[in-house]
Amino acid sequence: MSTAVHIGSVQGETQDNALRIRNERRSQYLVTAFIVSGVLFMLLPGTFLGVWNLLNISEAHDASTLPLGWLQAHGQAQIFGWIGSFILGIGFYSLTKMQTGRKFPLVAGWWVWALWLAGISLRWGSGVTAWEWRVLLPLGSFLQCAAFLLFFISVRRHRTHTTSRRPEVWMQIVAASTITFLSTLMVNCALLVRQAWLGNSPAVPHLLDQQFVTLAVWGVLVPTIWGFNARWLPIFAGLQKPDGKRLLLAYVLSLLGIALTFFGEWLASGLVLMAAATVSVDALHVWERAVQPPKLLNIHSSFPFFLRVAYAWLLVSCVLALLAVPLDRAGGLWGASRHAITVGFVALMVFAIGQRILPAFCGMRILWSTRLMFWSMFLLSLGCLLRVSAEPLAYGGLWAPAWKVLPVSAIVEMTAVCLFALNLGATLWQPPAHLRSETKTSLSKGAA
């Protein structure tokens, strides 16, 4: 009797393991699909359109010559097409890692992917071409909402099944920014329905758009990074464990800062966001000495340095936003502040952490080239430095040669983005680490 029970439980365990491995493999395909689509969005509708915009602005010596719809389509492609796809992919990956049961929402995952991709493509295409924009613009944003809602339901259903403990601070912040992500998409949908109804072009009015960009950047991108940084920086960079209460304070301040922009209180919002950024640096111990050696296996040794540089860009962005309130001319200081945060903080952080974790998340692979990792981060920082210093001088008419620096900054940033895409693409192209070592072993056996 007891032998039969034992055999039964061993069979059950083997079945469970087989299911777990199958789930893991299937979820890796799904994550890879999100990452590859994110990279494609970053490259073509995001970066190439951004570079094209900047080259045209520099040639005309005037930012207002370009259709607003193109600028907004570029911003949407980067925030939702690139970073949004990465967030969804990593979200699904975390589900498989935390799961205790046999179920993984694979079908829902592929629906989310298809709806999300269709939504951001429609939103981008109709924004740039203005073709049938009164229908396609709101339809695109509606599909984005539907995709995210489905993702949200999958995550929530999973969470209630697996945990009853109070979640750690990093989880609370990631969960809160997921809710803000959903709210941001709903605001986007409302804005675009309003635009389709009342507007005469696909571009949302400038002020509303700026408030929306603040919501997307400070409500979604920045806190998501804080949340994952709180989880990963102590492990990967050897930093001291974060101060949870202070990090929550930074998060609450960022929400207050966003709310103030919607009341038109840009100076007060700038001050509060500056406080939020400073508190986050303190809470995450970013610039303090590491307490453990960083984990640098298979990545470039400059990784901890660039993480710290990213936080310097976050503060630079806040200082520029504060200067922009009384001093901005023709959007130069606002543009510089926006790119200090989107390129210097968000993109640099994704380049650093992404090349650290994504090879493993997408099927236990090893980063293709550590040197490319360094050059992508170095060139991105250099391009950002050129851009952020030249934009206020050029747009504000303060120093004419700065117009010549802007195209250089665009090309340097584009090179960085291409190197990042190449490194990730080549990493995903090669077989997983364990298969590579098996191939090597069998090759060397064959040679012997």
Ligand code: HEM
């Ligand atoms: C290759 C690098 C990039 C170039 C050349 C570029 C270029 C531009 C240009 C010319 C503008 C409009 C003028 C201005 O505000 O300065 C703009 C706006 C914007 N960019 Fe970028 N950009 C790049 C990377 C990024 C990245 C990585 C992100 C986000 C992760 C981003 C997000 C935005 C946003 C949100 C806007 C505002 C759009 C709006 O007004 O609705 N950009 N970019």
